[in-house]
Amino acid sequence: MISLRTILLIASMIDALLLCTNALAQEKFSPKIKSASHARLAQQIQFSVAVRDPQKFKSQYQSKVVLVDFYETTRIFRISSSIDFVVHAFAADKNILFVDLLTRPHVESRNSTLNTALNRINKAKQLRPALRGHNMMISIKEQSFDKTDLDLRGRTVETSESPRVVSEHATAMATFIAGIGNTSEKGLGVANEAIVTASDFSDIFPDDVAYFDDYNILQQNHSYGTSIENYYGNEAVSYDEQVYSNPDLLHVFSAGNIGNSKPTAGDYHDLNWANLSGNFKHAKNVLVVTAIDTSLNRNPMNSRGPTFDGRVKPELTAYGEGGTSDAAALVTGMTALIREAVKNKTMPTSAALLKALLIASAEDVGDEGIDFTFGYGYINLWQAVQDVEQERFFNASLNHDEFKQFTITVPENVRELRIATAWTDPPSTVNALQALVNDIDSYLIYDEQKVLPWVLNHFPHSDSLSARNERRQDHLNNVELISINNPKAGTYQLVLYANLVSSAQDVAVAYSVKSADLAWDFPAMDEVIEADTRVKLFWNNPLDQRAAISMKLNEGEWNTIVDDVAEGETSVSWVTPDTLANASLRLEVGGKIIESPAFVISPRPKLTVPFVCDDVFALSWSPVAGASTYDLVTLVGDSTTVVRRANDTLFVGAKGANHFYTVQPRIESKTGLKADMINYNMQGSNCYVNLFSAYRFDDVSNKVEIHLSTHWNVSRVTFFLVDDNGMLKALDTQSPGKQKYFTFLDEHLTGEIMRYTAVVELVDGTRLSTEIVSVLVEQKNRAILFPNPADEFVTVLSEGDGGKLHIVDRQGRYLLSFELGTRIEEIDIARLSPGLYYFQYERAGNVTDSGRFVKL
Structure with missing residues (x-):
């Protein structure tokens, strides 16, 4: 029996916990402000301030701070002030809800590479050539891209929001999304008939809704980040509110490339988790993307979840060997194609539906099931397209405390059934302890069995965060995934229950039934693969036993190229032969042969x-x-x-x-x-002559040489000596054959300056003359000074090696002396006053030459 004292003690502990919780919920300064260094306290910097009454804030502070901007829908001001003032003035002001220090954004990949095989983009586009994102407007929020880029010609629109600064990173992102492939297939984007426009990320809050409406923009890419900001901040609230008010608008964010960083505040401090780069990536209604390479490996620099309150972010994974920026751009392009496919069905295309379709059709990666590293899996665009075509999706609306039931039919021979439920949730209160407002619970019923969605353990400990997912009710996320491996054919009932704060909630549901039949995913039909290159071959299902792969070129014989592919694999690495050929592959497993579509192997010409x-x-x-x-x-x-x-x-x-x-x-x-x-x-090419030069080669000769850009159509090359009167004396004539480089050694050295030229004669008689080049030739026991007059330096031409040069004034006084070690030497005469001077050239103790020059 519990004593009264124990009961009172428990009650007091609960009261203390509630007080602590309320205090946390009402904390109005972000961790960045509280941890700011002493040196920054008086600096003028920018803040975002969420308020209850904007007019009251404006009248009270407009003379004390600089009001930079105001976001009406979320009642957030952007101001310029100092931490000192903000902390002292705002602390007791009940009108102020939350204050955050604004951080300058930065792009999140430097070395971008494009691969469209892993996410089955090639297969989807080859089999559905009409899916190209035709004239869909996509915004890229960072800096501006190069509108003159050959792969973006005719596919860009400039607006009043377009930044002035152009960056290579933004150009790469635009190319990944909508490049038209003029330069090569490396410049062919995912949605290559879409139109891109740029928006400035110097303001990391959402762009005004009028911008999206005026240009009919329904998707925006965000391949940038700030720092670890593990709280539901002003930016996160603003993005959630914008999508909630405009449910078709999809924001795609890169997860971040600070995976080696640890949070310094919040529940996950000092853990190598929860390092998404920016509090806007903690928004519920945006899509956050991470990256893998073709071997399904994650770069340790890629950021991962969970969010501040334990939700699954990133949600999806795509190829991005250069970082999560690249992956986000690919996903933005893929969502455009899925939106186009849904529109072809004349159905609405909410952001929640696009999320649900991509999550339902995704492939597992990493540890089995969902996780905080890869989210709900990596995108399989071809599977998503098939799910749209088969209309494996629907929209519903639920009232509070309402159950709704939907029938899902599963055919025979299915490897996996995946059902994703997603909804655009109302924004929560800024700096809330938990972001979710409306809670939709989903479960599946079959054969009187209840199957719950996958849920992760978000307790702040590495063991918990890396633990396998388990089936239970989810009260954190506005996405829920139910999956069953090898489901029985039949009718399943999906049940949704709404526990709402608002009166009603729209919900999007997508489901994917993945065939157990083995099929090639890459190479796709009519694929062109570079010769003598290591590539990854992909198929759709894990092998149930060991397999072999063979290849046929140009209707020749089948030859084994990989003799042992391990059980469970969905890909294998292969070096293509160095040839141009029509090719086919076949996968031999368990007595079955699965032949690939025909494709081309091709060297890349130069x-x-x-x-x-x-x-x-x-x-x-x-x-x-x-x-x-x-x-x-x-x-x-x-x-x-x-x-x-x-x-x-x-x-x-x-x-x-x-x-x-x-x-x-x-x-x-x-x-x-x-x-x-x-x-x-x-390309640096001239009219046949790329280079003509002459120079002193050794003690007894000058070397004359010519580099031609081509030997084509050249009959002969003749070297000439040019005398002081401009007359030409032929020195040597050579015929090219396939040669492009010619030389001649002139051993008849005369005079102070020897001039050379060459004539290239073409087959049709055309003569192309080079410029005239000069070689300075020293004379025995003589010195030549130039230029004359001279300023700070004068050049001496002599035999060098043991000679001396003396500078003498008009009174015969020796002012400067120099040892001459080489034929041409530049000497410093800056210390001399302007005027007339004499020089004496001395060899072996005797003056053998003299002259005069003018110092300027």
Whole structure:
């Protein structure tokens, strides 16, 4: 029996806990303000301030702080002031809800690479060529991208929100999202018919709704971060409110690249978890993305969850070897294609539905099930497209305390059933201890069994945060995932229950039934893969036993390329042969043969510019073995067009408006990889002569040399000596063959200056003369000073090695003396006053030459 004393003690402990909780909930200064260094206390810096009554705040403080901006929907001011003033003035002000120190954002990857195989983007686009994100407006919030970039031509719109500063990072993100591939396939984005526009991330709060409405923008990419900010701050509230008020608007954020950092405040302080870069990434209604490479490995620098209150962030994973920025851009492009697919069904495309579709169709990665590192899995775009086409999604609305039941039919031969429920939740109170407002509970019923969603342990300990997921009710997240491996065919009942603060809540549900049949995912149909390159081959399901892979080139024999693929694998690494060929692969497992679609293996040609003359230019490229012909491609307007189908590897054309060219080999009716597109004017090529020079080679000779840009059409090269009257004396004539470099040693040294030129004669008789170049030649026992007059330095030409030069004034006084070690030496005469001076050249103790010069 419990004593009265014990009961009172427990009651007092509960009261203390409640007091502590209320104090935490009402804390109005962010950890960044409380931990600011003493040196920053008086500095003028920017803050965000959430208030109850904006007019009252404005009238009370507009003369004391600088009001920079105001976000009406969330009643948040951006101000400039000092920490000293803010802490003392705002602490007791009940009108002020929360104050945060604004942090300058930074981009989150530097070395961007594009891979569209892992997330099955290639397969989706090859099998559904109409999915291109046609004319969908996508905003990129950071700095501006290069609107003249060849891969973004005709696909950009400038607005009043576009930043002035252009960055390579923003250009890479824009290219990943919507590049049109003019330069090569490396510049082909995910939604390559979308239109991109830029918005400035110097203000990290959401852009005004009018910006999105005026330009019909429904998606915005955010590949940047700030620092670890583990709280439900002003930015997080603002993004949640914006999406709640505009439910079709989707914000995609990179998780961050500060995975080696630990929080210094909050529940997860000093743990190597919960290091998302920015409190806006703790918003419920945005999509946060992390990255993996093609081997499904995570870079330790990638940030991971959970959020401040234990929710699952990041939600999804995509390829991003250069960082989570790249992954976010790919996901922004993929969501555009899914939105387009849903629109083709004439159905609404809320952000919650897009989330649900991508999560339901995703593939598990890392430890089995959901986790705080990879979220709900990595995106499988092809599976998501199929789910949309089969209409495996629906929208519903629930009132408080209401149950609703929905039927889901599962066919035979299904590897996995995944059901994602997502909703756009109302914003919570700023700095709330828990962000979720409306709680939707989901569970699945089949054969009188109740299957609950997957939930993670968010207790602040590394063992808990890395523990496997378990099935139980979720009261934290506004996304819930239920999955069943190898489900029985039949009818399942999805039950949703609403525990709401608001009167009603819209909910999006998507489900994916993944076939157990084995199929190739990469290479996709008509894929072009670079020769002599290590690539990853992908298929859709884990192998249930060991397997082998063989290859056939050009209707030849099947040859084994990988003789032992381990059980459970969904990919294997392979180095492509160095050839141009039509190819097929087959996967042999358990007596079954799964043949891939036909694809092309192609070397990448290298395009060079032999010459650029006044009226004509030439392009040449390395021959590709097996090529039947070559397509020469130029840029006309915003897109490329074939200007010539060639049998050889040289093109000579008249100069015109088009300066950009590339070439690609053909094999039968298919094309191989493009060479990287070049501007022939920017390759350093001249009109046949790239370099002509002459210089002193040794004691008895001058060396004259010429580098031609090409030997094509050249008949001969002649070297000439030019006398003082400009007359030419032929020294040597050479025929090129396939040679492009020619030299001549002139051993007849005369005079002080010897001048040389060369003439390149073409087959048609055209003569191209080089410039005239000079070589200074010393004379025995003599010294030559130049320039004359001279300023601070004068150059001496002599035999060097043992000679001396003396500077003498008009009274015969020796002022300066120099040892001459080389034929040409520059001597410092800055200390001399302006005027006329004499010099004496001495060798072996005798003055052998003299002269005069003027010092300026």
